[in-house]
Amino acid sequence: MPQLRLALAQVDPTLGDLTGNARIVRERAAEARDAGAHLVAFPEMVLTGYPVEDLALRTSFVEASRTALDGLAADLAADGLGDLPVVVGYLDRADADGDNVADADRLGVPKGSPQNAAAVLVEGRVVARYAKHHLPNYGVFDEFRIFVPGRDLTVVRVHDVDVAIAICEDLWQEGGPVAQTRAAGAELLLVLNGSPYEMDKDDVRRDLVTRRAAEAGCALAYVNMVGGQDDLVFDGDSIVVAADGEVLARAGRFTDSLLVVDLDLPHDAGHASAPAPARAVPGVRRVTVSGEPVEPYSPDQAFRAPATIAEPVEGEAEVYAALVVGLRDYVRKNGFRSVVLGLSGGIDSTLVAAIACDALGPQHVVGVSMPSSYSSEHSKDDAADLAKRTGLDYRVVPIAPMVDTFLAGLGLTGIAEENLQARVRGVVLMGLSNSEGHLTLTTGNKTELAVGYSTIYGDSVGGFNPLKDVPKTLVWALSRWRNADAVRRGETPPIPQSSITKAPSAELRPGQTDQDSLPPYDLLDRLLERYVEAAHGRSELLADGFDPAVVDSVVTMVDRAEWKRRQSAPGPKISPVAFGRDRRLPITSRWREDQS
C-alpha cells in the first residue's frame, strides 16, 4: 500500500510580514525534512498572514506576495530542501501565468483580481497552484469583497500518491473541491486553513473532517494556523483522518507545532501509474512531482513517526488559552512590550490582569489603582492583593483632586458626575501609556458592551479588550478556573477570592451595584445569547421563556448602545457572534423589537 510521511506545520504568521513568514516556512520545512517527511503543508495565506482584508486590493501587496513566493521557492532549494514538496498559502492574482490559478478572461473578472491561493514549491519553482473556490462572506469574513473564486481542482502526484489541495471554506461547503477530489480519485485531500477560534469549534471541526473524508473517499489532512490577528484567534487543532474517519493525528491547540504522521494510502481504483493526462477529469489539473512510491517501511515499522494525538483542551481552559494568545499576539505583533490597565478590585480588571500576566509576564503589566471618594476599602485591598499575588507593577493614583477640579469648573452631577470619574481614570491611564509606552487595556466584558453599561472615553479607553467577547458569567467561571488550575499546579491563585464573590459594582456613587440597573447576570447573559448570537426577535425571546418587561428593557439597551460599540477597542472573538465586524448593525435605527 502506498505510504507517505506528511508534516503539517501549525504556525503563527504575522500579517504583512512576508520576510518573517517566509523564514518561518523555511525553518519548519527544514524540521519536516529532518523528521523524514515527504510532503509538508502550511496554513492558508501563511506567507501574507490572514485575513489581509482590503490589502488584497492593493496591487503592490499582491505583487509582493507573488515575489515572496518565488523567493521562498528559491530559498528552500538553496536550503537543500528542493526535493521536499512544500505547500503554502499566499495571495495571487487571477491573471497569473501559473497553470493552476484560473485566468481572468475565463472567469470573466478584471485582470489582476486577487485570489486566495495555494502553491506547491519543488526544486526552487512553483510547480502547481490552486485558488480557493468557496469564498466565505458571512460573520467576520468578507471574501467576496476581495477575492475572485477559483474553479479547477489541483491534484499533485507525490511519491505516486495523488494529493488534492483545497482551502478552508472549500471544506465547509458541500460539493465543490470535496466532490471533485472524489471524482479525480485523489488519495489524500490536503486542506489549508485560517479558521478562527470559537468555543467548542474543535468538536465541529472533528465532525466536519470525518464527514468530508467520507465524501471525498480518501484521507484528509487539515492544517490550521495559530495565533492572534486583531479580533481573531487561530487555535490550530490541525488534524489528519483516514478515509473511514479514524483520527490518525491531531495537533495541540493554540501552540505552534509540527504534526508528523505516516499515512497508508490505498490507491484509488482509478489510479493510473501512467502520467497525469492518462486520466483526465474535467476541471482537474494534475501535476506530477514524483511517481516513485516511497520505499516500503520495514515490517516492524521502526521508522514510522510516532502518531501524535494531542490531549483536548476544553471548556474554560480553551477560552482562557484563546484570550492569552489573542492578547500576547496583539501586543507583540504591534510592537508593544507592556500593557497598562486600571485595577478596580472588580472581577473584570482582575481577570484581565491575570491574563496579561500569563501572556506577557507580570513585569510587563502595569496595574493602576485609581480610587475615588466612592471606592470601598475592599476594592483597594483587593487590587493590592492581586498585585501581590501576581507580582505585576502596581501603582496607586487617587483621582479625587482631578475630579474635584472638573466639578469646580463644570458643576456636574448625577450620571455626568459618575462618567466624569471614569473619564478621569481614562486620562490617567492614557497619560501613563503615552509617557511610558504601554498598550492600554480596557476591560469591559461582553455583557457590559451589549447593554452599554460603561462610560465611553472613560473605562472604555484602550487599544485592546481581552474580555470584549466574554459574557460576565463566563468572566466569573474563567476566574474560578484560573485559580483552581493554579491550585492543581501548586501555584498561588492569582485572583483574590473576594473579587470573585462580591457583588459587582462600578463604584461611581455610594452603595451602587450593577443590579440596580441590570437584571441578574445569569438571566441577562442567557437573554443576550439569544438576542445577540441567535438573532432572536421579540416573539422568539418570549417563546424562549423570558419575561416581556425584561426583554423589552434589555433589547432597548442593546440597540441604543450601538454607537458606543462602534468606537470600542478590538478584542478576541470566542463566540459564534462577537461584537464588531461579526455583527454589523446601523447606529441610526428606529427599529425596536417591540414593533414586531
Add this chain to the structure above:
Amino acid sequence: MPQLRLALAQVDPTLGDLTGNARIVRERAAEARDAGAHLVAFPEMVLTGYPVEDLALRTSFVEASRTALDGLAADLAADGLGDLPVVVGYLDRADADGDNVADADRLGVPKGSPQNAAAVLVEGRVVARYAKHHLPNYGVFDEFRIFVPGRDLTVVRVHDVDVAIAICEDLWQEGGPVAQTRAAGAELLLVLNGSPYEMDKDDVRRDLVTRRAAEAGCALAYVNMVGGQDDLVFDGDSIVVAADGEVLARAGRFTDSLLVVDLDLPHDAGHASAPAPARAVPGVRRVTVSGEPVEPYSPDQAFRAPATIAEPVEGEAEVYAALVVGLRDYVRKNGFRSVVLGLSGGIDSTLVAAIACDALGPQHVVGVSMPSSYSSEHSKDDAADLAKRTGLDYRVVPIAPMVDTFLAGLGLTGIAEENLQARVRGVVLMGLSNSEGHLTLTTGNKTELAVGYSTIYGDSVGGFNPLKDVPKTLVWALSRWRNADAVRRGETPPIPQSSITKAPSAELRPGQTDQDSLPPYDLLDRLLERYVEAAHGRSELLADGFDPAVVDSVVTMVDRAEWKRRQSAPGPKISPVAFGRDRRLPITSRWREDQS
C-alpha cells in the same frame, strides 16, 4: 403614442421606522395622485430605510417589513389611492409566496433568506414583486452577506405601457435586468435606488442612465432617496431620460421632492395588446395592472405636467449640502436636538460650527472655547467672533486648572502633556453632553485622520464627525465658499477670515504649527488621495511624482494610525473611499510599502 404621467418620490426614510416610512409613502402617493400621476415610484427599501445591514438577518425584522408592506397596500386603498400603482422597495424573503420573488428552492438558498425587493401595490394588494439581481459587495456595501439575488425580471403593464422594474446595482452592471428589459420589449425601465453621495456622482449617474437607456432600448426613470444614514448621505438627483438619452426631468439634490413628468412612450415593435402570456420571454414575469391606454392629452398639451429639470448643484456647494444633510439627519434620527463642540478658533471646528448652525439652527449649537496656557489670543478672539457671527450658544471653560491637577498627580511632559490638554477638553465636552443632552461633535478632518494627527479620547471624542471624509484643503475651500455664498445672499459670512488664513496649529505647545510634523497640506492631500483612494503602492506613488522620503513618511503615518481610526466617530462619506467600512484594513500589520 402611449402616454404616462410618472411621479418619482425622492424621499428621506428613517431606518427601521416602518410606520413612519409607510406614512411618507401614503402622503407622497396622495400628492402624486393630486398631480394626476398614473404611476408613482419610491426608492430602494424605502419601507425599511437603507442600508439595513445585518438587520436583514433578523427574521422578526423581515416579517415586520412584509407585514408593513401588506398594511401599506391596504392603507393606500383606504386612502382612495387603490387605482394608482405604487412601487416601493422593501425587505422580503426568498420563500415568499408572491410570484415575482424567486423561491428559495429554485435558487438553492435556505428558506427565508432575505432579499432586497420591490413591490407594486394596486387596489390594496401586492400585485407584483421583484428581487434585486446584482448585489453590490464592494466599498460600503455588503449585500452578498445579507441578501440572496433575484433572477427574473418583472414587467408590469400600466395603461398599456410595459414597465420593467430594477433596483440600483442592477443598473450599474451590464447585462442582467437591463438586457432583459430590452428582450422583454418593455417601454420604460423604472429603477429604485439607494445610491449614496460621492463628489461629482451626478455626472457619473447622468452618463450611466443615458447609456443604459440606450441598452434597454426604452426610457429610463431613476428614483433615489435623500437624507443621511450613519456614514452615508443620499443625494436624490432622481432623473428621467428618454430612450435616446435626452433628459426629460431631474429632481434637485439633497431635497425631498416629488418629480412629475409626462412621458410619450412609443410602443416596442413586439408590444402585444393581448394579455401578458401572449409574449413570453424566458426569465420575464408579466403582470397586467391596466391595459387601457391613457386618454390622449389634448393637442395643446395643457394638461401636461411642467417638465422640471433642477439646477445642478456642483463643487463646494454640493459637498457643503451633503455635510449639512448628513449632520442634520444623524442628529434628528437619533433623537438629539442639539450638539456641542469645542471651538479652538481653528478652521476645522469653525467650519463644523457653521455646518451645525446651518443644519440645526444656531440656538441648537453649543460652542465651547477651552483655552489653555498655550492658546493664542487670536484663537480666543476668533472663537468669540465665530459665535458672534453665527449666534451659537457660546461658553468659555479654561482648562488650566484641570490640566495642572493632572500634571501635579502624574508629572507628564512632551507628547503626553500635549495629549493631556486634548483629553481634558474631551472630558469637558462629554460632561456638558451628559448633563445637557447634546450630541458631541468631533471635528478632525480626513487628512488628520489619515496621518493620525489627533489625540485619541481627546479631540476625537464625539458621536459624529462632519469632516471625517473632508481633506484639509477642502476644509479651507468649503469655508471660503460658505463665506462667499453668504455675501452673495447679502448675509454675514459665518467664518472669521483669520480662521481661514492663519497657519494651522494644534496649540498644544508654544509656537507649534501643523507643518512642524506634516508636509504642506496641498502636497499631503494630493499624496493621500493617491494612497488612500487610488490604493497606489510605493512604486506607483513615486511614478506619480512624489518624493520618496515624503512617501515613506506619510505612508508609515497612515498605516500606523489604523487603530485610532478604528475607534473614530462616523461621519458622512463624500469621497470614493472614506475611512470606515469603505476601507477595511487590519490594525495588526507589518506590511510596509517600502518593502514593495
